[in-house]
Amino acid sequence: MFRRLVIAFSCLQLCCICVNAQVALSGYVNNSSLVGGTRPDPFDETLWQNLTSQRLNFKWRINNFDLQISSQTTFSFGNKDILNLIKSTSTEDHNLLKLSYRLVDDEKKWLNFALDRVALRWSTEHFEIIVGRQRINWGNTILWHPNDIFNSSPYINLIYPEKMGCDAVRASFFHNEVATSEIAVSADRRGSPTVAILHRNLFRKLDYQLLGGVYKGHFLFAGGGFTTELNSFNIRFEGSYFHDYRTVEEQRDIVQIAMGVDRVFKNNLIIQTELLYTNKPYDITDLILSYQPNEDSVRELTISRWSFAGQLYYPVSNLFAINSVVAYFPDQEAIYLGAGMNIHITKNLDASLMAHAFRYTLKQSYTMEGVAGTLQIKYFF
Secondary structure, three states, X not given: OHHHHHHHHHHHHHHHHHOOOEEEEEEEEEEEEEEEEEEOOOOOOOEEEEEEEEEEEEEEEEOOEEEEEEEEEEEEEEOHHHHHHHHHHHHOOOEOXXXXXXXXXXXXXXXXXXXXXXXXXXXXXXXXXXXEEEOOOOOOOOOOOOOOOOOOOOOOOOOOOOOOOEEEEEEEEEOOOOOXXXXXXXXXXXXXXXXXXXXXXXXXXXXXXXXXXXXXXXXEEEEEEEEEEEOOEEEEEEEXXXXXXXXXXXXXXXXXXXXXXXXXXOOOOEEEEEEEEEOOOOOOOXXXXXXXXXXXXXXXXXXXXXXXXXXXXXXXXXXXXXEEEXXXXXXXXXXXXXXXXXXXXXXXXXXXXXXXXXXXXXXXOEEEEEXXXXXXXXXXX
16 A cells, blocks of 8 residues: 555656646754653653654645655654554544555554645635645633544644644635635545534634534534734634533533733744633543544544633744743643744754653642653754
8 A cells, every 4th residue: 555655746746847837845853852751650760762754745746736655754763552542543543545554563663654634725816625634723811722523632742843634625615814714524534524604704903714514423512712812912712512402411511711912023023822721621530642533533532620820922033032831730740741842953953952840640649750851853844
């Protein structure tokens, strides 16, 4: 199967050259090394991992058509417990089509190839249709996204930089420069459909959106959000309501509400804060790092009824920047802290160093804390 994909990809490139179409090829190679430890230590060994990933983006355009194909090749080796986490966050997308392939898979090393974007786009001045694996971004806030029903994922994600796409058909109508209406249809690995409509518009200084539909075949949902500005602060809000229309005893309707405030200062300092509420938090039974994407991820965004998070980014110069992250989950008495720096070495080469710390209490009886450090070197082409 992998050989056929390579042959098909090569033939497509040849066809594009023959018809004199616009072709673009880009990507990066990223190497990330992680070392960490926990107390108490249930693993009886140092947690370490080295992960090398290559991303390749191919874009082809002719007349009103665009084709995008993006792949991620990942090689990882090290501690088996961290490796299991990487496998889950990198490949468990639950999409209708299986487009990820484990070429090497054992306890301490792993090589995986995944196609996370394969989409054909047709567009005119007022209309657009996209078919295939794509990223449908309906989120309005920055950290958590209750409206992002097609591709939502946890806020804390140490491994995979891009969100996996979904297998969908999406149609958009652009009424004018500020108003858009969309309809999208998708299905997961079990064949459960998600069908939704969305409308965005501008009222004075308020950018708002309304959406609704059917999620995973048997959840009716409705939601909305807005973005506005007040005294140089950006205020963002979004919320969603889910109702299971099947006859299920003790099945609770789910409410997810997120609200955030962010500001960009004159010295380019960026501060973002956000609050998330849910009446049905995600039940964890392992480390906070096991908080991974799941089949109902947009219905289970957090491990606590109330969750708080914030981040800071400050570019000290054109070549050097610092950042920090904090997240707090009261129900589990869990806190996550992160701090790091980014260095722009050359035009195509970046490096970053990040320190992580967490502490949580499971069911008010078992407390664990841990620290980790990551070093990343990234080359763009």
